[in-house]
Amino acid sequence: MNKLDQKLSIKDWADDDKPREKLLSKGRSSLSDAELLAILIGSGSREESAIALCKRILHQSNNSLNQLARLTVNDLMKFKGIGEAKAISIVAALELGRRRKAMDIEVVEKITSSKQAYEILKSVLQDLPHEEFWILLFNRSNKVIEKKLIGRGGIAQTTADIKIIGKLVLEHLASAVILAHNHPSGNLKPSKADIELTNKVKEALSLFDVEVLDHLIVGDQSYYSFRDEEIL
Numbered sequence: 001m002n003k004l005d006q007k008l009s010i011k012d013w014a015d016d017d018k019p020r021e022k023l024l025s026k027g028r029s030s031l032s033d034a035e036l037l038a039i040l041i042g043s044g045s046r047e048e049s050a051i052a053l054c055k056r057i058l059h060q061s062n063n064s065l066n067q068l069a070r071l072t073v074n075d076l077m078k079f080k081g082i083g084e085a086k087a088i089s090i091v092a093a094l095e096l097g098r099r100r101k102a103m104d105i106e107v108v109e110k111i112t113s114s115k116q117a118y119e120i121l122k123s124v125l126q127d128l129p130h131e132e133f134w135i136l137l138f139n140r141s142n143k144v145i146e147k148k149l150i151g152r153g154g155i156a157q158t159t160a161d162i163k164i165i166g167k168l169v170l171e172h173l174a175s176a177v178i179l180a181h182n183h184p185s186g187n188l189k190p191s192k193a194d195i196e197l198t199n200k201v202k203e204a205l206s207l208f209d210v211e212v213l214d215h216l217i218v219g220d221q222s223y224y225s226f227r228d229e230e231i232l
Helices: 003-007 019-026 033-041 050-060 084-104 114-125 162-171 192-206
Strands: 132-138 144-152 176-182 211-218 223-225
Touching (some): 019 033, 033 050, 114 132, 114 176, 114 223, 144 162, 162 192
Parallel strands (some): 176 211
Antiparallel strands (some): 132 176
């Protein structure tokens, strides 16, 4: 796109270049990420079109929707031309996408691998700018009974109350659990605190004859399994 296009209003473009008209005439798959975002925000600024603005936002996110999804409303408002309403529209749309991924997960009758557990948990733990701690509760057939948020923390640490985990286990009559938390930094190696917490939960739940099947550390594109690495 040249500088003249950036200054022109989208209304002045040819119909094939207008994102709304392009979606209607050619289908949603014909639009770029920037064009889809431009539809969300509706307009740009005096200096640049909505598409040029969205290209700039995507460029700052390394053209990664996963990185874009980690931006907060305040982060987005730092871009000239993005006010609170536009930032909220972007965040809401990306959150809907994340929830859709969660709905698309195939129902698994029995968990038999860390990969299956990861597929269930990544929808709630990917793209977060802070740490969260979740657990999966299982019945005797290793079928998932419930997925629960236990704690929410900062950028580098979260807390998990063993008493809350024990309470949930008893309430759901669970026979096993999988622990999980994310590392926003992308470093999937468990910390000393991660290992100590895992051992404490394992010891506490053994009193109720409840097994800790695994502890997953989730990143944007991958995960670390305590069970697979034989440290559980």
